[in-house]
Amino acid sequence: MLSRTADHLYWMARYMERAENTARMLDVNYQTSLLPQSAASAEQAWRGLLSISELSHEFEKRYGDEVNARNVIEFMVSDETNYSSICSCLRAARENARAVRGALTTEVWETSNQTWLEFNKLLKSKAFQKDPAECFEWVKFRSHLSRGVTLGTMLQDEAFHFLRIGTFLERADNTARLLDVKFQSMKGDFFGVSPAKQLYEVDFYHWSAVLRSVSGFEVYRKVYRNVIRPEKVAELLILRPDMPRSLLACMNEVVTNLAMVANDQSGETLRRAGRLRSDLEFGRIDEILATGLHAFLTQFLDRVGGLGYGISRDFLVPVGG
Structure with a gap:
C-alpha cells in the first residue's frame, strides 16, 4: 500500500x-x-x-x-x-x-x-x-x-488494519490521559507507599464518572460486584483484556494489526509494541500502584508516543521523505 x-x-x-x-x-x-x-x-x-x-x-x-x-x-x-x-x-x-x-x-x-x-x-x-x-x-x-x-x-486487508491501528492507538492514549488526570485530581497521593486508608475515602460520583466516560460502569459492576474502589477502577482500565477501552485491550489490537502489515523496516516498532503489551499482560495492579500510578501512566504515554513515531516512520512517511 x-x-x-x-x-x-x-x-x-x-x-x-x-x-x-x-x-x-x-x-x-x-x-x-x-x-x-x-x-x-x-x-x-x-x-x-x-x-x-x-x-x-x-x-x-x-x-x-x-x-x-x-x-x-x-x-x-x-x-x-x-x-x-x-x-x-x-x-x-x-x-x-x-x-x-x-x-x-x-x-x-x-x-x-x-x-x-x-x-x-x-x-x-x-x-x-x-x-x-x-x-x-x-x-x-x-x-x-x-x-x-x-x-x-x-475487506480485512491493509487498509482495514491501518484503520484499526489508528483507532486503538488513539484510544490507548486517551484512556491513559483520562486515568492520570482523574486520579491526580483527587486530594492526596492515593497510591503512595501506604495508600490503604484513602482508598475508601472517595467520592462515589467521581469514580462513577470516570467509569461512565469509558462506558465502564456496568462492566465494573459485572466484573467486581462491589463498591467502586479506585484500585479496581485502575485495574479495569489498565489490565483487563476483556474491557474494550482498557490499555491492554487497545495494545492487543495494535499489536495484532501491526503484525498484519509488517514490512522489512517495521521490526523494531513491532518489538516495542509487543513489549508494551507484555508489560501490561503480565502486570499486577498492586505493583503498579506501589511504584506510582502517575509514573506508570506517564511512561506508558511516552511509549505510545514512540510507537506513533515508529509507525509514521515505517509506514506513513514516503521513503526518503
Whole structure:
C-alpha cells in the first residue's frame, strides 16, 4: 500500500476516535457539573478536562481565566482554531476519508461524509447550547456507526488494519490521559507507599464518572460486584483484556494489526509494541500502584508516543521523505 494512502486511513481513524473521546469527556463533565458542588470544584473539573488534552494554554489565550462549562464546551466542540475540537476532528476525519475514497467501501465513505454534514447542521441550529448531553450522545453514536460499518463492510486487508491501528492507538492514549488526570485530581497521593486508608475515602460520583466516560460502569459492576474502589477502577482500565477501552485491550489490537502489515523496516516498532503489551499482560495492579500510578501512566504515554513515531516512520512517511 502507498504510504500516503496508509497515512490518510490511519489519521481518519484517529480523528474519529478522538472526536468520540472528546465527546465522552465533555458529557461526563457536563453531567457531573449539574450535581450540587462548589464553584471551585466545578472549575477544577473543567480545568482537568483541558489538561487531559493539553489545551490549557490554548484555552487561556482565547478565554483567559474564565474556565466554565459554556466556554470549555464551545472551545472543545465548535472552535475551528482548536485542532482537537470535535469540529476539527470530524472535519479532518472526513477530509482524510475523501482523500482515499477508493480504498473505502461506499458505506464507510458515506458515513464519514454524512457525519460531517449533519454536524454542521447541529452547529448552525445551536443544538449544543440547547442540549449538550444529547449532542454528545450523537457524536458517540456516529463514531460507533463508523466503526461498525468499517467492520461490517470492509475487506480485512491493509487498509482495514491501518484503520484499526489508528483507532486503538488513539484510544490507548486517551484512556491513559483520562486515568492520570482523574486520579491526580483527587486530594492526596492515593497510591503512595501506604495508600490503604484513602482508598475508601472517595467520592462515589467521581469514580462513577470516570467509569461512565469509558462506558465502564456496568462492566465494573459485572466484573467486581462491589463498591467502586479506585484500585479496581485502575485495574479495569489498565489490565483487563476483556474491557474494550482498557490499555491492554487497545495494545492487543495494535499489536495484532501491526503484525498484519509488517514490512522489512517495521521490526523494531513491532518489538516495542509487543513489549508494551507484555508489560501490561503480565502486570499486577498492586505493583503498579506501589511504584506510582502517575509514573506508570506517564511512561506508558511516552511509549505510545514512540510507537506513533515508529509507525509514521515505517509506514506513513514516503521513503526518503
